[in-house]
Amino acid sequence: MKPNVIIIYADDLGYGDLSCYGAEDIKTPNIDALAEEGVRFQQAYSTSSVCTPARYGLLTGQYPFSNNQIRILPGNAQHCLISKEQITLPKMFKAAEYNTAVIGKWHLGLGDGAVDWNGYIEHTPNDIGFDYSFIFPGTNDRVPTVFVKNHHVDNLDADDPMTVFYGAEDKCSFIDQIDTYKKDPDKLRITSTHGHSNMIVNGVGRIGYMKGGKAAIWKDEELTDTFLTQAKEFMDSSDQAPFFLYFAAHQPHVPRLANPKFVGATEMGPRGDVIAEFDYTVGEIVAYLKEKNLLEDTIIIISSDNGPVFDDGYNDHAFELAGKHKPAGPFRAGKYSKYEGGVRIPFILSWKGHTAKTISPAIVSQVDLLASFANLINVDVADVDSLNMLNAFMGKDSIGRSEVMFENNDKVVMLRQNQWVFLPRSAQVYEDIPNQRDFGNGPEDQLFNLDFDIKQQDNVAKAYPTIVNSMRQTLAEYGFLKATL
Structure with a gap:
């Protein structure tokens, strides 16, 4: 029987942010338990030190620098960066009769030149291999702060249509109809250090402007529970078919607003608390698999898109509260950088009863998941940068790659x-x-x-x-x- 595959992908989580990678002031027991059962990699790489390119590399098996369009996208990105013709991880799994889903952050663009937020949205994840998608389009610090379910904005009221605008404030035609950082500072829960001073949503300054769609707007503190519910419903719906789930978590990306039950979970303030919340997410998915007797039939991967960052636009005192904690572990720098701290990421692969229980020094790249899983489930792929590193991923090869490439911002x-x-x-x-x-x-x-x-x-x-x-x-x-x- 082909195994289920779940990739749980954190956002801006550093090599040193997990206790199984040496963190002392943050405890991540659920992730640690997976690491003890599987392979914990010391030399795993993302393809980029920023998010959109890293996600492109993960899902396509192609280095992002081979495509000049691959860059950090605005929230209203009106062009999906993955073409409908490209081979992708979900397409590869579908070729082996898997059910496929993406739940969480997307940030790879939607549409083919325009996005109709009030109607049918062209070129969504469903068009590049996912049977089911429940995403927010960009990042949680950008508008629109809504979910897109398959090809439509979820829970949108037809009598309250959405308009999304990216540009100068004085060019925004509806500026007087919305709360903004400049004219409504009394409505802020957290202030901006840079870049997040356009519209206010849920008491937080965001990048960009939107009006309408009030029934569709999500709350930051509810994102984790919403995504978990969606993930469990998808896994329930797969029946007897194997499934591939790309669970793209939003932690610890800014704004860091944890569910109240995690506020104060660490002594490191909001950044530490949302990492604790991410660990809870992993624990909930593992608990579900155990409940359904699926754990031994499921490969679970925990990783991150790029290295860590303290101040990424909000005054949440992440640096001041970090104390001795080093989010990049022993490595230099973090997100946006050329150095190892930008791309050397945590990477754990657990398949209970099948993988070696080991700490692996093998050099691997996220770009290699496509060819490696294709080999595992007997699907042919060609014309990709991805290499078959299946033995390394399973803990049977301690060498891996001799050469790897990655990019910065x-x-x-x-x-x-x-x-x-x-x-x-x-x-x-x-x-x-x-x-x-x-x-x-x-x-x-x-x-x-x-x-x-x-x-x-x-x-x-x-x-x-x-x-x-x-x-x-x-x-x-x-x-x-x-x-x-």
Whole structure:
């Protein structure tokens, strides 16, 4: 019998944010239990240090930097980045007669050039392989703050149509009809540090503007329970067919507003509390599988789209309350960055009774899930970047890849070959935020030997010009140096 597959994908969760990866001030017992039963990877990579490209790589088996359109999308993104013709994880599973669903965050665009929020929405996840989809379109800090169920906004009142606008405030035709950060600060529950100062929804400043659709607007504190209910209903509906569930959680992305039962669950404030809530989510899914006698028939993967970030636009004091906690673990930097902390992510694969119980040093990439699962269930795939790493994912191969690539927010492509990681110089230079953001951009190439310098403190590019030139040539041959000087 083919196994069920569930990918539980966190948002901005760092390598060091789980207690099984060394966190001391956050306890994640449900995730830890899966790690003890399965394979916990030490050298697993996302394809990007930001979310949309990482999700593209996971679902398509293609490196996101091979497509210039793949970037962080606005909430009203009016073009699905995954074409209807592409092979995808859900299409691959459907070829083996699986039921497929996506529940949670999407952020890969909808439509084919426009989105009719009040009618039938073209080009949703249902058009790229998912039988069922229940998503919010972008991120929880962007409008529209509604669910899209298959091809329609869920619970939309036809007498209260939606309008979504992204642009300058003085160009918004309905600005006087909505609460905004500028004119209604008394309605805020949390203030913005940057970027989240347009419309107010549920007492929180968001990016973008929307009017109408009041019955369809979700509440931040209810997202987890809503997604869990949807996941259980989908698994119930699968009957005797195997299923693939892509459960895209919203934690610990901003705004971090936990259900009241998790407020104060940690001493680290909202960021710690929503990680505790994410661990609860994992526990609820595992408990359901046990109740239905499905646990031994189900592969569960826990991972994250990219590395962690403290201040990502809201004043929730994540940095100040972190204490000694290091969300990226031993690695340098986090979300948006070129360094390991941006792309070295937690990755746990548990298949009770089938996987080795081990801590694996194998180098694996999320891009490899497509080819690896295709091999497991005997489906042919071609023309993808994904490699068959099934033995590594099952804990039977401690080596994995010898080469892996990933990108940062500016689509600069980094290359790791064995112990060496090469960060090409880049034209775009951002100002670092002390103690919080370390982008890694600059006018010089960087080379690190991870066997001796896991924290990437000693740039040895000038000492090893032959290695730099070889790795630069490799990237050039792939065509991935266009974003550098």
